[in-house]
Amino acid sequence: MGLDGVVRSTGADGGGSGSAGGLVQYQSEGVAVDFTTPILANARIRPSDGDKLEVILSDLGGGRGHYVIPLRHLEKAVTMTVHDHTLCEEVLHRNASSPDDIRRAILTVAKMGLAGQKAAKHARQTIDDEQNERMLTTVCLVRLAITYGDAGAVRAPPTLNDLATDIARGQVKVELAKVARTARLSTDAVYNLLEEWGGIIASVGVPDMPIECRLRRLGRQVFELASQLRQWADEEISHVGDRARAVADHAVRVGRDAEKRLAALDTFTDTIVETVCRWKESNLEIRAAMDALAWTLNGWEGNLRRWREAAQISREEQQRVVSAILATRPIRADAAQFDGANDPAHPARKGSRKVQAYQDWKTGQIDYDAVRRLEALREQAL
Amino acid sequence: MSRDSHTLEEIRARLFDLSEAQFAELVAYVERAQASDAGRSFSAEALAAMRPRLRVARPQRRPNAERIFCRPFEDLLHDLPAAGKRPGRIARRAIRPAWAVLSRRLDGRLLAAVEREARRAGADAVDWATQSWSSLWNACGEAANALLAEADGDSAARADLRKKLGGADGLAELADMARMMTVAPHVEELRHVLSPAPLTALDEIQTAAVSAQFGALAAEKDTLWGPLAHAVIARMADPVALAHAFGGSDCRDPGLHFLGSAAAGIAVADIDATVAALGGLPAESAPAALDVATHGEAVADRIARLREGLRDRRFAGSFAEIDRVQRGLRTAVSQTVIAGADAAVAGALGEAAGAARAALRENAEARAHALWKCSRFAGAIGMDREVVQAARAVEDAAARIALDRLKALERAGADAAAGAIDAAADDLIHAVRVVELVAGSDKADLLRRRGFDVLDRLRAA
Incomplete structure (x- = not known):
């Protein structure tokens, strides 16, 4: 109960939805990374001073604190799997600090097969899916632009195949003439612009697309996660129930923020002609909105996967996952408080820490059973 | 029939996806199917398919005379397929033949009374034994002892009983069941005291x-x-x-x-x-x-x-006996885990392509994983040296083959096809993952760096 209250209060003044302040909060949490070393399972990467990067380790040994280590020196602090070595190199090489850049680094390393053949296959599939999302989004934008120019006529929209062949592409460009006239651009320029636009918003798509693109889907799944967690918390008698409610509250907040940002992105699509007319500005605005959305939903893909996996295993595993998700929340004011003065028998404290072994306790080496479980986690589609 | 086998597959695949309540419902349904002639074989197969979860969830089963007969020894049941009578345990497969023999010798009225009472009580009321259950246990014990005594005196009767029970093990299991019947009321007393x-x-x-x-x-x-x-x-x-x-x-x-x-x-x-x-x-x-x-x-x-307890004289026993089982474990480890591990890894780095190669690699990784697991307890059973040697053999084989392939490409120079380079890169990654398991991530990362250096040179050329 005490815990719940604390979490809510920080959310109210910190998570200010939609504002620039809210985005800073999301950015301070860092980008969740799919490391396979058990101890790094909850690690996040964020930029530190200058162009350097640092890693935040939460939930270490069930404690409340966060450890911050420069990414460059991570290997001196932690014995890592080869996959994670390579991923760190790739991230440093790209100097990736945004969710999109780090996602690309993760996919590149996974594609090599360092996290196993199945994860490699899944990474290739993901890359293909994204390519499809990009194409389909462009097609939908082109269709919107054509129907704007010719509101009365109902004709078959261009298909993927139409855009792939040169002759049909020429036909599509002709049909874009009306929008081009309004925007005082050549049809070629309008087409290229729509293609660029489609590339930027590919992971969101446009409303009423035949497939639901990645981030739009994730925005919906976060709400589902919240309601599942609430239900779970109602049956949970331990203090973890409060934690689950706190995570659910947080998920709802994230979901609402994402909803607003999605709505803002869809406004550009709804007013397609204005967006095209002032593309120089709208281009930057769309990019910024996409970036904000990526930051808002950052990390929830992993949380969803972990929760789904735990749902199949055991109540204890579910408790562990809830605590781990809560621990990756941003560094809170109460986390810096001196803990020793608290009454250890206080109901909110009692048994609230669970230490888990990140390394094989017999040899001190990496526990490859745990590594395999983390690798298997990323093989399932969301 | 094909519908049934399809259903069984479904049950096996989704066994642990069901909630407790759904699972209990499924058990009840399958048990009801047992009542009809058509459903009997399906029901038996379905219960066998559900056994892994049944063992964990232990939902309340509908009592019947056979199940009540098993109650005093239900904790003793085991499913190991190997033949041979285990002391203090009873094979689940021995129940059916034993009950078939016993139930024929029992008083029909008693059986009918037990069945009637069980049906009336339903699945919810199996927690407490009743008077008729005790009578059943007594009768079963007496019947079993009578059967065994007859078999002792008459070799023809003995052969007949052996045949009915499926061998000498069956006789031993029946004798054990009879012994458990004699202490049934006391086991029942402890039933709810012990968790x-x-x-x-x-x-x-x-x-x-x-x-x-x-x-x-x-x-x-x-x-x-x-x-x-x-x-x-x-x-x-x-x-x-x-x-x-x-x-x-x-x-x-x-x-x-x-x-x-x-x-x-x-x-x-x-x-x-x-x-x-x-x-x-x-x-x-x-x-x-x-x-x-x-x-x-x-x-x-x-x-x-066990060894520790024996050394501290916590209980009596023989070290020779413990050494014997430890030798057995060592043999099992060296036959299944160690033997052929390096060959399996080398095979996965061979010429196979496509799905066959993917399967070989999965196999090789699993072998390396098993070797890693064994290295954690090898010291305890005195196999340090063997496991370390096997790990080194696997490491050498994987690293050598992957690097040799890259070096061969380097010698070929500009003639090296792009496809060959990609294949060699794939092999390298697989070798790195195997080496990581058997020799640790530091050595594996070293191999990766060396390999990547060569690959960079090859791709630049």
Whole structure:
């Protein structure tokens, strides 16, 4: 109960939805990374001073604190799997600090097969899916632009195949003439612009697309996660129930923020002609909105996967996952408080820490059973 | 029929996806199917498919005469396929033939009464034994003893009974069942005092209750303490815990001391049976290697605790016996995990392509994983050297083949096809993952760096 209250209060003044302040909060949490070393399972990467990067380790040994280590020196602090070595190199090489850049680094390393053949296959599939999302989004934008120019006529929209062949592409460009006239651009320029636009918003798509693109889907799944967690918390008698409610509250907040940002992105699509007319500005605005959305939903893909996996295993595993998700929340004011003065028998404290072994306790080496479980986690589609 | 087999597949695949309530419903449905002639074989197969979850969830089953007969020894049941009578355990497969023989000798009125009462009570009321159940246990015990006595006197009757029970093991199982029938009321007394299996240790209240039941049977301790001890031991996660607690000569309570001594014997027999089962697994198979590695760790732990207890004189036993089972485990590890591991890894880096290569690689990784698991308990069973050597052989094979391939490409220079470079890169990654398991991530990362350097040069050329 005490815990719940604390979490809510920080959310109210910190998570200010939609504002620039809210985005800073999301950015301070860092980008969740799919490391396979058990101890790094909850690690996040964020930029530190200058162009350097640092890693935040939460939930270490069930404690409340966060450890911050420069990414460059991570290997001196932690014995890592080869996959994670390579991923760190790739991230440093790209100097990736945004969710999109780090996602690309993760996919590149996974594609090599360092996290196993199945994860490699899944990474290739993901890359293909994204390519499809990009194409389909462009097609939908082109269709919107054509129907704007010719509101009365109902004709078959261009298909993927139409855009792939040169002759049909020429036909599509002709049909874009009306929008081009309004925007005082050549049809070629309008087409290229729509293609660029489609590339930027590919992971969101446009409303009423035949497939639901990645981030739009994730925005919906976060709400589902919240309601599942609430239900779970109602049956949970331990203090973890409060934690689950706190995570659910947080998920709802994230979901609402994402909803607003999605709505803002869809406004550009709804007013397609204005967006095209002032593309120089709208281009930057769309990019910024996409970036904000990526930051808002950052990390929830992993949380969803972990929760789904735990749902199949055991109540204890579910408790562990809830605590781990809560621990990756941003560094809170109460986390810096001196803990020793608290009454250890206080109901909110009692048994609230669970230490888990990140390394094989017999040899001190990496526990490859745990590594395999983390690798298997990323093989399932969301 | 095909619909049924499809349903069975479905049950197997989604066994652990169902909620407790759904699973209980499914069990009830399948049991109802047993009533009709058409559904009987389906029901038996479905229950066999559901056994893994049944064993964990233990939903309330609808009682019938056969199930009530099994109640005194249900904790003793085991499913190991290997032949041979295990002391203190009863094979599940022995129930059917034994019940078929016994139920024919029972009073029809008694059976009918038990069935009627069971049907009326339903699945919810199986917690407490009734008078008619005790009568059934008595009757079953008497019938079994009569059968065994007849068989003892007459070789033709003996051969007939053996045939009906499926061999000499069946006779031994029937004798054990008869013994359990004689202590059934006492087992029933302990049923709800002891927590459900597996129990890690007995607390004071449980210890007192067990001691009281032994005390009640003190007059016939030569015949009845054994089966009672078997019932208590079967509840435990590891019988060694009982041996540690009560097996020592300082244990004042004669009943508990008997229990502790019996537990030490059964612990060795249990380990022996597990080791024999592991030894029977096929060589050159990745799932078998992982099985041996996973169970081997638990068995090695148990052996170590037995040895420790023996050394501290916590209970009586023989070191030679423990050495024997340890040798058995060593043989199982070297046959299934160590033998052929390097060949499997080298094979996965061979010329195969497509799906065949993917399968070979998965197999090789599983073998390396098994080797890693074994390295964690190799010291405890005196296999350090063998496992380290095997790990080194695997490491050498993987690193050598992957690097040789890259060097060959480098020698070929500009003639090297782009496809060949990609294939060599793929091989390198696989080799790195194998080396990571058997030799640690530092060595594997070194191999990756060396390989990537060559690849960079090749791709730049």
